[in-house]
Amino acid sequence: MRDVKAITSNLAAVEMMKVEMLTGNVAAAWAARLADVDYIPAYPITPQTEIIETLAKWIGEGVMKAKLVQLESEHSMLTAAGTASLTGARVFTATSSQGLLYGFEMLYNIAGWRAPLVLVNVSRGVAAPVTLEPDHNDVLAARDSGFLQFHAETCQDVLDLILLAYRVSEDRRVRLPSIVNMDGFYLSFTREPVHLPSQEMVEEFLPPYIPTLPFRASRPVVKGASVLGGHIYTYFKHNIHESMRRAIEVFEEASRHYGELTGRVYRPVEGFYLEDAEYVLVMSNSFTTMGKRAVLRLRDRGVPAGLVKIVMYRPFPSDQLAELLKNRKAVAVLDQNISPGMGGIIYQEVAGALYHQRNRPEVLMSVIGGLGGKYISLEEFEYIFDVLQHPEGRKPNTPLFLFRKDELESVKRALGLAGLGGEMG
């Protein structure tokens, strides 16, 4: 255990930490800079591009010592990221939406290679129709790849979670890559106050990356070898699964240390006004700030509302989540994604986590909202809690779509203007 004196002096250092108004993108770039990454393979895509532009500028000016190379596609970018990580470089890279999907097969490879790099995904709805604004179908498509996933609510989270991700990913008990997710526009282009830890603080928190048998002249090594037979394939996959499960504990340990240094502690799942909450909303990412605001408004009116935020999405913190949700009257899961023909993706996972929990909530309701960055108003959040209090006559696993009348009107108006009102409206 660290002694109290050290913590106190560190907390004094916290006071000295620089606070800057940063976009989520620049916060991500700062995290890469503070982590002293060696290599950044890059490829432009909106709304991520500001990250690599910022890093390229810093490297060009000499304030950061790293190599940034612009590849010719995300598929190549992710390949280079993986092999560089195996060679011993601390690697940072970033993409979004179509880019993540274009490089998709490499996600499984990077995880299988046990290359502990950090990839920032700036969420953006997936085409078609093509759009720029966020939802989480892109990042959730990567959920089975073997990447750890951390989802940010604020620009501060972006910076902190990237540093935590490096620590957990590189830990020998885990040794798997991480995705840190932030919402496009709502975080990527929104300035918020961000506390920047000092370089010394980060150095104390994040030890140097020691690669496993990197490519060196004195010691030939084969990586990515093929396997013949399901038994060996299963052996590798099970190894990844076990390492992934260990990551929860390693994250909590790292987070305690980070908290001692910076005063900010992260949990895999975090509660908001949970103590006596009977109606709870489970959600993640930037709209959580709005969800919390709605909880406060409901509390003012005497409604025992609360919120659970999923910070770590892979490994999925099932036990921690079930613990927070037991004994509640009704729970809603807000999915900013859609699996057509099934519903919300996270809803199913929460339901799975609760199945064996004694005293699980009687009502577990699925809500889908914010697709393609569609705004979720305070009124809509309040409506979710209304339904939770009066779930009668509603099939809870049939998702409730957040889509307002005025929004439907606006669609109809646009179709009318285009002369399509008759056939499509």
Next chain:
Amino acid sequence: MSETRYKTLRDVPLQEYLAPGNPLCAGCGATPVLRMFLKALEGRAVFVNAAGCFTLLHVYPYTPFKSSWMYTAFASAPAGAQGIRDALDILIEKGKVPPEEDVKVVCFTGDGAAYDIGLQSTSGAIERGLDFYYLVYDNEAYSNTGFQKSGATPYAAATATTLPTKLQKEGHTGSKKDLFEIWRSHKPPYVATIAPSHIVDMLRKIEKASKYRGPKLFISFTPCPTGWYHDTSESIRISKLAVECGVWPLKEAIFGEVKHTYVPRVLKPVEEYLKTQGRYKHLFHPQRQEHIIKTIQENIYQYWRRVAETEKLDIIIPPA
């Protein structure tokens, strides 16, 4: 270039880096080429592989290799090479890796990766001036999946997806992509064609290429007994015939300047080459398809007429 350590076959280094008894096909034309590359680079290299026959060279947990190996994916071996090269460069620059631990990076793929699915990735790597070797073993089809046509399949070859039929008498109706020229148009320091029958020519080319920083690209003729339908003992003889008939010109381009490194005085008739392989059997049985054989022959003559003129070669070609 007179300064070379390779004058005859006696100069081939004795040290071996590729053990026998590996899982590759008997008679594979690529095995001797890989073996020579390892000798020339003294095993201090990482071979970055894309999906293909050689992906099965290493079946976990065994390896016949005394050098490093990295399997990436079908489309992006050059990008995998980029990551390793860049990581070593920055780690050496930052003092995290001692310079004597540096290794050469060799991208090693079949023609499916080089001509088709990985062409974009190769183009990117050459454009970025990546300091690497690219060795493609060109057996002119997707051999590992059972010999389907690729961008490298020559005109009139039979493959599993271009079978000669009553309606399609030629077999493959398209023609082979000119990867040498595609690569050369990027103006890398070194591009060459090589063949497993011409080992000294090959070693000299690797030696020459090694003097340049940047992309060093090799296309190797690669007889494939299981796809071309010939006896496993015939591979080297077929390779020799390909060169002597002018089907596979041995050449190099230094910063875009092309030079043929072996010029047959008289080109043997292409028939001699075609007849060695089952994939061209339909040109001769059940009846001879004269016009197709003639087209193939005329294409070869045309190539050499053009080359003979630009390089002032001493070669006898029948007039058009």
